[in-house]
Amino acid sequence: MARTSAVQHTFISWRLTALPRWGQAFPSMKLSAPGIIKRISGRNVLVWFELAAQGNAAEQITWLRMAIGEHPFIVLSSTPTDEEAIQCFSLGAKGYCNAHSGAGNLQSVADVVLQGGLWLGPSLLQRLITATVRPEFQPLIEPVLLPSASVVSRFSEREREVAAAVANGLSNKEIARQLDITERTVKAHVGSVFEKSGVRDRLQLALLLNRTAVS
Amino acid sequence: MARTSAVQHTFISWRLTALPRWGQAFPSMKLSAPGIIKRISGRNVLVWFELAAQGNAAEQITWLRMAIGEHPFIVLSSTPTDEEAIQCFSLGAKGYCNAHSGAGNLQSVADVVLQGGLWLGPSLLQRLITATVRPEFQPLIEPVLLPSASVVSRFSEREREVAAAVANGLSNKEIARQLDITERTVKAHVGSVFEKSGVRDRLQLALLLNRTAVS
DNA sequence: TTGCCTATTGGACCGAAGTACAGGTCAGCC
DNA sequence: GGCTGACCTGTACTTCGGTCCAATAGGCAA
Structure with missing residues (x-):
């Protein structure tokens, strides 16, 4: 409060x-x-x-x-x-x-x-x-909860995976372990994800993907 | 149908x-x-x-x-x-x-x-x-999107401010400018916020406060 | 007064994150 | 065959984030 x-x-x-x-x-x-x-x-x-x-x-x-x-x-x-x-x-x-x-x-x-x-x-x-029972009402919450799909659509498969991991708070090292690749490679993917989505760091990316951000 | x-x-x-x-x-x-x-x-x-x-x-x-x-x-x-x-x-x-x-x-x-x-x-x-009929229940959406009230309640005023800023994706430097204090001080607050909320870094804090993933 | 909490700051330190530059394989396509 | 894009890795570097060990100062309560 x-x-x-x-x-x-x-x-x-x-x-x-x-x-x-x-x-x-x-x-x-x-x-x-x-x-x-x-x-x-x-x-x-x-x-x-x-x-x-x-x-x-x-x-x-x-x-x-x-x-x-x-x-x-x-x-x-x-x-x-x-x-x-x-x-x-x-x-x-x-x-x-x-x-x-x-x-x-x-x-x-x-x-x-x-x-x-x-x-x-x-x-x-x-x-x-009521609207869940009576579908004639239009959605209300929809515009709020939706994702930034337009941005994500330009990611490659691998980029999607690392982006998802970043959005869940994993570190580069953890992502590397999880995907069984080098931390260096993770950085590469993360970097290109930043570029494609126009954010500057992983925190902003997480906020963007989780649809919270304000900035 | x-x-x-x-x-x-x-x-x-x-x-x-x-x-x-x-x-x-x-x-x-x-x-x-x-x-x-x-x-x-x-x-x-x-x-x-x-x-x-x-x-x-x-x-x-x-x-x-x-x-x-x-x-x-x-x-x-x-x-x-x-x-x-x-x-x-x-x-x-x-x-x-x-x-x-x-x-x-x-x-x-x-x-x-x-x-x-x-x-x-x-x-x-x-x-x-139930919640709409019985107002003594807290706002509905609150528990959903809102936070870890229990965690936040233990923050001091200043800590709340920096925590909010972190949750919005600001860097330490930006927070310092916004609150007109040293970056060093921001780090101090951020650090104690981490400790109180039991997270390890700002990204996890942001996720916690924004009520998203936990991992 | 003494102690506790909070806010503030400094310096030093280290690891993580991010960037620049440079390579390499492999697949599909013209 | 060349070209392109996705994927993977390396070295080297800068910046940022986070922590440890301090210190000063105000407010508030026992």
């Missing part, structure tokens, strides 16, 4: 009434008005965006995304509905919850999102479950 | 004993051994992957994904558990079910997945439902 400390929480809202609650959840938070978002910099930024009651959600979020770039964002709605939630997720939101949620709740949401998850909220989750 | 006809079902398993059952469910199915998956081509492909009893699931799936690319896959386990299911879903599985399921059951699973849904299985589904 405390791990949110390194994160810059930026709330974007017209209202100020919820400010104390937000401040309680994240002491280091910042507040911006929707009209005057400046370029948000830094690595660990989490944006909380409260939908204006009037106006449609899609328009507001499209606009928001242009303002904040690639930072993950969570949508707060004072009149949440499942339809609106789905709309938000399809526009890239990482979370959707009631604007009147308490501090503890917000922290939970943040924790989940910062770990790369989606925060659905109980109601929508219920529907998602 | 009918729409499964156009789909290429590919089963990947060491065992052959279940073959008749699978063939009954999907007459046009194909079988591959895990060691020799060739590039799977075609549009409508659904991959069924049976976990080997020994060896961890994460490793097998990471490997699988690299072999099959973007095709959706369903994991079959002869000893299914909720924990393993969760692990599979977080690695991109579209379904998780008992390897001994009957033909009719498999067809249901296929239907759901082909409609874009997720097949959770009754036990996990039950857990999700």
Whole structure:
């Protein structure tokens, strides 16, 4: 719960009434008005965006995304509905919850999102479950959990094997033993995997393949 | 139910004993051994992957994904558990079910997945439902994507910050810049984080915090 | 005050990771 | 036959990661 400390929480809202609650959840938070978002910099930024009651959600979020770039964002709605939630997720939101949620709740949401998850909220989750029985609903989690298949497809057989090993945390020496080749050869494969996937080291590769990374 | 006809079902398993059952469910199915998956081509492909009893699931799936690319896959386990299911879903599985399921059951699973849904299985589904109804349970997705809360809770503030940075793939030098401290100090924090969480290097830490493989 | 924890830093050290340059075999293809 | 790509290995080198042995300083509690 405390791990949110390194994160810059930026709330974007017209209202100020919820400010104390937000401040309680994240002491280091910042507040911006929707009209005057400046370029948000830094690595660990989490944006909380409260939908204006009037106006449609899609328009507001499209606009928001242009303002904040690639930072993950969570949508707060004072009149949440499942339809609106789905709309938000399809526009890239990482979370959707009631604007009147308490501090503890917000922290939970943040924790989940910062770990790369989606925060659905109980109601929508219920529907998602229903959807496993009633297939007419569209997938929700799909876009999040999927892999970087496009990158991997360019690996050779051997490269795939070493990449998988790296993604599981093995050292070069261990991979060498496992595949019964020289550590030197492992390095060669690892190197070309880096090149093909455009990462700089094994950690980033692991994050990429495990679909976690942010950078 | 009918729409499964156009789909290429590919089963990947060491065992052959279940073959008749699978063939009954999907007459046009194909079988591959895990060691020799060739590039799977075609549009409508659904991959069924049976976990080997020994060896961890994460490793097998990471490997699988690299072999099959973007095709959706369903994991079959002869000893299914909720924990393993969760692990599979977080690695991109579209379904998780008992390897001994009957033909009719498999067809249901296929239907759901082909409609874009997720097949959770009754036990996990039950857990999700319970959690949505009884709010005193912690957020659902949390235990899934979230961490080793027990480990993290023993970190100090600073250690949490550097741990988070490491988990996001930053180098010591970058972390130092970001936190405005010496690289030497970063090393100190990183070191004590390793000790507290019992991992040997930053890659394993990243995997641990991101809740992926363990090996 | 004394002790403990935390944060900070230094220097030295060593092994792992990654790169540059150079080779070698083997298969398929024009 | 030449060409190409995947695979394998070697030497040598630089950089990074991680550890050991220190030290200083602030906060907090017995």
